Amino acid sequence: MTAAGAAEPLLYLNGVTVSFDGFKALNELSLIVEQGELRTIIGPNGAGKTTMMDVVTGKTRPDFGEVFFQGTADLTRLDEAEIANLGIGRKFQRPTVFENLTVFENLELSLADSRATWRTLFARLTPNRCDRIGATLARIGLTEQSGQPAGALSHGQKQWLEIGMLLIHDRTLLLLDEPVAGMTDRETEETAELILDLAQDRTIVVVEHDMAFVRSLGARVTVLHEGSVLAEGSVDHVQNDPRVIEVYLGR
Amino acid sequence: MVSLAPAYPFGPRKSAWSPGFWACFLACGLLLAVAVPAINLWMPPNSAAALPDYLVPLLGKYLCYALLALSLDLIWGYAGILSLGHGAFFALGGYCMGMYLMRQIGTRGVYGNPLLPDFMVFLNWQKLPWFWWGFDHFAWAAAMVILVPGLLALVFGWLAFRSRVTGVYLSIITQAMTYALLLAFFRNDMGFGGNNGMTDYKDILGWDVHQPATRLALYLASVAALGLGYLLCRYITSSKLGRVLLALRDAESRVRFLGYSVTNAKLFVFTVSAILAGIAGALYVPQVGIINPSEFSPGNSIEIAIWVSVGGRGTLSGAIVGAILVNMAKTWLTGAAPETWLFVLGALFVLTTLVFPRGVVGLFRQARWTRPRAAAPVVAGEQA
Numbered sequence: 001m002t003a004a005g006a007a008e009p010l011l012y013l014n015g016v017t018v019s020f021d022g023f024k025a026l027n028e029l030s031l032i033v034e035q036g037e038l039r040t041i042i043g044p045n046g047a048g049k050t051t052m053m054d055v056v057t058g059k060t061r062p063d064f065g066e067v068f069f070q071g072t073a074d075l076t077r078l079d080e081a082e083i084a085n086l087g088i089g090r091k092f093q094r095p096t097v098f099e100n101l102t103v104f105e106n107l108e109l110s111l112a113d114s115r116a117t118w119r120t121l122f123a124r125l126t127p128n129r130c131d132r133i134g135a136t137l138a139r140i141g142l143t144e145q146s147g148q149p150a151g152a153l154s155h156g157q158k159q160w161l162e163i164g165m166l167l168i169h170d171r172t173l174l175l176l177d178e179p180v181a182g183m184t185d186r187e188t189e190e191t192a193e194l195i196l197d198l199a200q201d202r203t204i205v206v207v208e209h210d211m212a213f214v215r216s217l218g219a220r221v222t223v224l225h226e227g228s229v230l231a232e233g234s235v236d237h238v239q240n241d242p243r244v245i246e247v248y249l250g251r
Numbered sequence: 252m253v254s255l256a257p258a259y260p261f262g263p264r265k266s267a268w269s270p271g272f273w274a275c276f277l278a279c280g281l282l283l284a285v286a287v288p289a290i291n292l293w294m295p296p297n298s299a300a301a302l303p304d305y306l307v308p309l310l311g312k313y314l315c316y317a318l319l320a321l322s323l324d325l326i327w328g329y330a331g332i333l334s335l336g337h338g339a340f341f342a343l344g345g346y347c348m349g350m351y352l353m354r355q356i357g358t359r360g361v362y363g364n365p366l367l368p369d370f371m372v373f374l375n376w377q378k379l380p381w382f383w384w385g386f387d388h389f390a391w392a393a394a395m396v397i398l399v400p401g402l403l404a405l406v407f408g409w410l411a412f413r414s415r416v417t418g419v420y421l422s423i424i425t426q427a428m429t430y431a432l433l434l435a436f437f438r439n440d441m442g443f444g445g446n447n448g449m450t451d452y453k454d455i456l457g458w459d460v461h462q463p464a465t466r467l468a469l470y471l472a473s474v475a476a477l478g479l480g481y482l483l484c485r486y487i488t489s490s491k492l493g494r495v496l497l498a499l500r501d502a503e504s505r506v507r508f509l510g511y512s513v514t515n516a517k518l519f520v521f522t523v524s525a526i527l528a529g530i531a532g533a534l535y536v537p538q539v540g541i542i543n544p545s546e547f548s549p550g551n552s553i554e555i556a557i558w559v560s561v562g563g564r565g566t567l568s569g570a571i572v573g574a575i576l577v578n579m580a581k582t583w584l585t586g587a588a589p590e591t592w593l594f595v596l597g598a599l600f601v602l603t604t605l606v607f608p609r610g611v612v613g614l615f616r617q618a619r620w621t622r623p624r625a626a627a628p629v630v631a632g633e634q635a
Contacts, residue, residue: 057508084510096505098498105494110509117515123491165509 008071010035010173010203011056016065018051018227025051026062027227033173038199040206040214042238043224044247049207050093052224053175057090058083069173085115087172091179095158099151103142103161106150107133110165132168140164140194156187163194174204180213192216211239223247267489276478283314283474288467304463308538309582311470313575315535318477320558320574321567322527325484326520327556328565329493331500333418334521335552336425337528339432340400342546344529346436346443347399349542350383351392352452352460359453369451370444380442389456396533397526404525405518412514412521417503426549433547448543455537466538473534477571480527484567487520496520557596560603563610572611 011033018026026048033039043049054060055067058080067075073086084090098106111129113119137143140160145153150161159179166174179195180188192213198204199219208214214221214235221238223231231241238244287310291302319341326332353368362372366379385391407428411421439445458465487493499506499513507513536542545551555574562573577599584592607614 059504080504080507081510081512084508090508092505096502098501098505100497100501101494108491109494109498109506109511115510115512117492117512117519120492120495120511120516121487121490121519125491169509 008035009033010037010070011205012066012068012071013052013055014066016052016055016062016067018048018055018060018062024227026055026065028065029224029228031222031229033203033205036203038195038204038206038217038219039222040208040217040219041222041224042208042211042214043230046226047224048227049224050177051227053090053177053205053207056083056175057088081115087170088175089166089169089171089173090175091159091162091166091177093177093181095155095162097150097153097158097161097165100149102147103137103150103153104133104146106161106165107136107168110168112169136164136168139167155182156184159183159187159191163191167198170202172202174198174202176204176206178208179206180208180210188213189216267485276481280474280478284471284478288471291467304466307463307466307470311466311473311538312535313578314470314473314477315531315538316555316558316578317571317574318473318480318531318534319528320555320562320570321477321480321484322524322531323555324559324562324564324567324570325487325527326517326524327559328567328570329488329500330496330517330520331417332517332521333422333556334425334524335422335549335556336427336429337524337555338549338552339425339429339547340404340525340528341532341535342432342436342542342544343400343403344396344532345536345542345546346449346532347386347392347395347529348533348536349449349452350386350395350443351389352455352537353449354383354387355455356451356453360451368444368449370439370447370449371442374439376442383442393533396529400525400529400532401522404522408518408521409514412517426552429547429552430549433544433549436544436547444543446544448541448545450541450543452537452540460537460540469534469538473538476530476534480530481567481571483523483527487523488567492516492519554596557600557603559610560608561599561610563612563614564608566610566612566616569610569612576611 009032011031013029013031016026016029017024025046029048029052031052041049041052051060055062056069056075058075058078062076065076069075069083069086069088075083078086098109101109108125108129111132113123113129134143137146140163142153142157142161142164145157150158153161159182163176163179166176176195180191183191188210195204195206195217206214206217206219218235221233221235222229223238223241223244225247230247231238231244233241287302287307290300291304291307294301296303319337322340323334323337326334356368358365360369360372362369364372367376371379386395411424416424435441436443436448437446443449452460454460455465455469458468460466460469488496495506495511495516499511499516503513506516532542532546554577558574558577559570560573561577562571563569577596580595581592584595603610609617
């Protein structure tokens, strides 16, 4: 890619196309997320939001297009683990925690330690690491449950644990896929506060349906439709855009 | 060994190396390594508690099977890799040992050829094939016992795990692997004795394999191998890597997104497991006195999975218990009512799957946990 001045965008997607059996999930999608930004992405079902995250995290290879992280790392050539180790963390739509491990162990596996197989074989749980886990447990409010299998948590608690798993590893970029799905209003508010707090020292991309939640984040919004960007701007701007209204209400 | 895992400050996970564990481990070790030989050597042969010499290799055989089951439990119980071809690694280890034992026969064979084993003379072979070189040295054979199964597992595992072959597909290709080896080893041209395999061994490291003292030594070597293998597996499964394995067993793609290489983690335990299986095979061959291609048969490998599930998958000790129990039953039943054995084996598998999925050890643990604290707070809907 070309040298675009001093500040490289953190995430750069250009002309990304992904098709499944002829259906174009992403259609020449171009998107730039700047360093330190909080970005929300909305769009009707099938607009390509999750596919976009799959492409960034290496789960899906695009047919065409370029995807760069920090200007130099070509994400289309790396696998999931390598991309994760670059500092890109992802929270899934359905909370996926390791159900047979305890809450504590879920966080232990997420610590920013070496991922090499040999190193994990001899890894030791130092007091320093325990402190980090303890601090994260306190932050996500699961200290009491730390010894329980994660499978025994409630839905909302699992979502929080998953956010905690992203938190404990100092990621540069967090991708959150519907972080408040299935949460109560109270939990949704708390999650919004947590995300705003996290956004102060890292870049976050949130995919969400819940417009009240999107509004409470108050961030720049990108609207996806049929695999490409339909509109971009503040919440008020996109909500008043006639094309956005048509897409959301017209069918 | 010192305690390796510090206590968890927030979670009630017990250290894998507690004094209680060591007490159990040493008690079992003493029973197998001291009590059994003592009874064999000093009990008068006509007393009720006597252990006749011919039973020692039988016990040794059970222990080899136990090590084999342990190796399968490491990958199946913890990493969710159900290999239905693990008998192949066992047989390859056994063949390496068999080749050493054949070379030890020397001129005492039927044809008296100092270099070639009898079956090669019979097939009119003129010289020793290159892959038999070095097998007259025990050290070389011992190295091959580890390297041959290890390398096969490394290559096979790399191809399979890199392409993300999992679940039942992996089980099927492991069956295909062992079946392919079965067919290959049946061929006389392969140079491993074809259909008949290798037998009629004379001595190992200069000791007559038929002498009771040698057999007792082989039995003790099996006890040692099983004990060390168990400690190794316990170390792996209680390390952080062990938790990575449990995590990928339940949610493989999630582990990738955390930045762990699923391929490498699986490849590591698969290779360790194959090496353990190979060692088990190498100890098995001198005790039963023969190795032939039937050890590669797919049915054998499926049987290993049954031992593990009867004993309790994902418990390590269950694999040992299961292998010994099922094989004792097999020895007894194939003598008492041979035609019923396969039905009993099938029934056992159905029963463990439906009624007690956590096996004998699982039942035992459940009984122990539920008695003292009647209302355990957590484990309501544990199976995900």
